[in-house]
Amino acid sequence: MSGKPSIDFHFDLSSPYSYIASEWIEALAARHGRTVRWHAILLGVAFQAAELRSPVDYPIKRGYTLLDFDRSARFAGVPFTLPAKFPVPTQNAARVFWWLDERDPERAAAWARHCLRAYFTRGTVDLSNVEHLRALAVEFGLDAAEAERVWSDPAWKARLKNACDGAIAHGVFGAPFFVVDGEPFWGNDRRAQLERWLESGPF
Amino acid sequence: MSGKPSIDFHFDLSSPYSYIASEWIEALAARHGRTVRWHAILLGVAFQAAELRSPVDYPIKRGYTLLDFDRSARFAGVPFTLPAKFPVPTQNAARVFWWLDERDPERAAAWARHCLRAYFTRGTVDLSNVEHLRALAVEFGLDAAEAERVWSDPAWKARLKNACDGAIAHGVFGAPFFVVDGEPFWGNDRRAQLERWLESGPF
Numbered sequence: 001m002s003g004k005p006s007i008d009f010h011f012d013l014s015s016p017y018s019y020i021a022s023e024w025i026e027a028l029a030a031r032h033g034r035t036v037r038w039h040a041i042l043l044g045v046a047f048q049a050a051e052l053r054s055p056v057d058y059p060i061k062r063g064y065t066l067l068d069f070d071r072s073a074r075f076a077g078v079p080f081t082l083p084a085k086f087p088v089p090t091q092n093a094a095r096v097f098w099w100l101d102e103r104d105p106e107r108a109a110a111w112a113r114h115c116l117r118a119y120f121t122r123g124t125v126d127l128s129n130v131e132h133l134r135a136l137a138v139e140f141g142l143d144a145a146e147a148e149r150v151w152s153d154p155a156w157k158a159r160l161k162n163a164c165d166g167a168i169a170h171g172v173f174g175a176p177f178f179v180v181d182g183e184p185f186w187g188n189d190r191r192a193q194l195e196r197w198l199e200s201g202p203f
Numbered sequence: 204m205s206g207k208p209s210i211d212f213h214f215d216l217s218s219p220y221s222y223i224a225s226e227w228i229e230a231l232a233a234r235h236g237r238t239v240r241w242h243a244i245l246l247g248v249a250f251q252a253a254e255l256r257s258p259v260d261y262p263i264k265r266g267y268t269l270l271d272f273d274r275s276a277r278f279a280g281v282p283f284t285l286p287a288k289f290p291v292p293t294q295n296a297a298r299v300f301w302w303l304d305e306r307d308p309e310r311a312a313a314w315a316r317h318c319l320r321a322y323f324t325r326g327t328v329d330l331s332n333v334e335h336l337r338a339l340a341v342e343f344g345l346d347a348a349e350a351e352r353v354w355s356d357p358a359w360k361a362r363l364k365n366a367c368d369g370a371i372a373h374g375v376f377g378a379p380f381f382v383v384d385g386e387p388f389w390g391n392d393r394r395a396q397l398e399r400w401l402e403s404g405p406f
Contacts (some may be wrong), residue, residue: 058377064387074406075396173263184267189392193278203278 006035007194010167010177011112013090013097013127016080017188019116021176023078024191032198034180038099038109042090043175045164054087074186081123088128090115091160092151096137098152098159104143104200114140120151210397211382213375214315215246216293216300216330219272220282220391222307222319224379226281227394229312235401237383241312243300245293246378248367257290275391283328286307291320294363295354299340301362302353317343 007029011018029036043054044186057064073080076083094117101108118136126132130148137147150156167177171184178185178194183202185194196203210232214221217303232239246257258268268283276283283336296318304311321328321339329335333351340350353359370380381388381397386395398405 058376059370060374064374064376064389068389071396071406075399168263171263171267173261173267184270186267186271187392189390192346192395193274196278203274 004032004034005181006037008039008179009039010039010172010175012041012175013093013112013115013119013173014087015043016082017072018118018176019127020073020076020078020080021178021188021191022116024076025176025178028191028195028198032195034198036109038097038105038112039163039167040090040094040102040108040112040134040160041172041175042094042160043165044089045168056087068098076188079121080122083119083122083126084124085126085128088126090127091157092133092134093127094163095131095151095153095156095160096142096147099156100164102159112141117140120150122185185189207235208384211240211242213242213244213370213382214319215244215378216296216315216322217290218233218246218378219285219323220275221379223276223279223281223283223317224381224391224394225319227279228379228381231394231398231401232365235398239312241300241304241308241315242366242370243293243297243311243315243363244367244370244375244378245297247292247361248371259290274350278297279391282324284324286322287327288329288331291329293330294338295333295336296330296358297366298354298356298359298363299336299345299350301366305362308364314343316384326361339375340362352404 002198007025011022025036045109053063068083069079074191078167093111097112100111113125115136118139119127125136133151134144134148137144154177170179176186176188178192180197181201183197185197210228212227212228214223229241230359258264272285273283296314300311300315303314318330320337321342322330328339336353336354337347340347373382379389379391381393383397383400385403386400388400
């Protein structure tokens with residue numbers, strides 16, 4: 001491992017731009033000798049704290065935003081299908097993330113990628129549906145009943161809440177939201193600026 | 204002239220991202236055999252129609268947004284100084300734009316660049332201040348009294364209103380907002396996607 005600080009990557013499992021970024025952040029970090037610290041958060045909580053709304057909630061922005069999800073995925077070379085049910089609450093999957101994270105952050109990141117890919121490529125997966133989540137857990141090699149115990153457990157509810165509160169306290173108001181060397185980068189579309197920072201530092 | 208359709212470029216004279224984009228759009232278009240059709244609009248009118256607010260109006264986003272103005276300008280290699288008075292209403296300068304546009308669209312675009320550069324590099328210029336506008340008009344080779352007659356004239360007020368209404372009717376809800384071959388691109392940060400479109404068409 002290099003001694004360079006890792007990149008904090010805040011994502012929401014129901015955020016298309018978080019999904020797209022999740023597909024390139026590890027390779028980008030590795031090219032520049034960095035690791036990635038994944039943080040599952042709930043964008044709804046952040047939006048509420050900031051009095052923001054999702055771009056798809058504004059009628060005039062909705063059509064453009066849906067077009068931009070698709071085009072931005074193609075631009076990044078990432079497969080994308082708008083889920084039939086979108087957006088959805090993702091607290092259960094996010095609690096499983098934090099439970100895994102306590103044991104093995106890399107396994108937690110793999111779970112996040114598993115959920116994001118299932119939700120944003122299969123079209124019919126609903127991350128708020130308990131049966132769908134149990135099936136995703138089994139595909140991932142978890143015991144479905146154990147996963148369900150985790151997302152019902154007040155301790156893991158509290159862990160997720162702490163993660164959201166901590167992110168908001170650090171100025172996170174959207175996703176994906178990266179912080180590296182104290183510098184914040186918001187959005188899949190800040191990839192080129194993030195890359196320049198990793199290449200040559202402050203600019 | 205090539206036979207390729209021009210790029211519609213909607214901008215607001217008080218929008219930092221519009222200013223940054225105004226510095227690269229002509230060269231980008233020319234590299235791909237396109238011309239640029241400039242449209243001065245008032246973002247406040249578009250925001251009102253779309254129930255949107257400026258990102259600097261959200262306390263949690265303000266600090267990040269100001270940082271991002273600066274960083275995005277440096278990333279594009281464009282000089283930038285946040286104006287002491289920001290944002291400001293720009294209807295007077297925009298009316299002069301449309302008055303010039305009727306005679307010579309290239310001269311109107313040059314006026315827009317003159318105003319944007321003065322506002323976003325000198326720091327002390329206020330585009331809502333009548334004395335500042337008169338001075339900018341003289342620098343640009345216009346008669347100050349004539350410029351003032353233009354921005355007070357109901358006909359040019361109506362022309363600007365029509366431009367804003369037309370932009371909103373075409374789905375414009377922010378600035379900069381580009382439309383090329385019927386495809387919309389919102390934001391200075393869609394430059395790379397716009398460039399790919401110009402290079403190789405739909406993707």
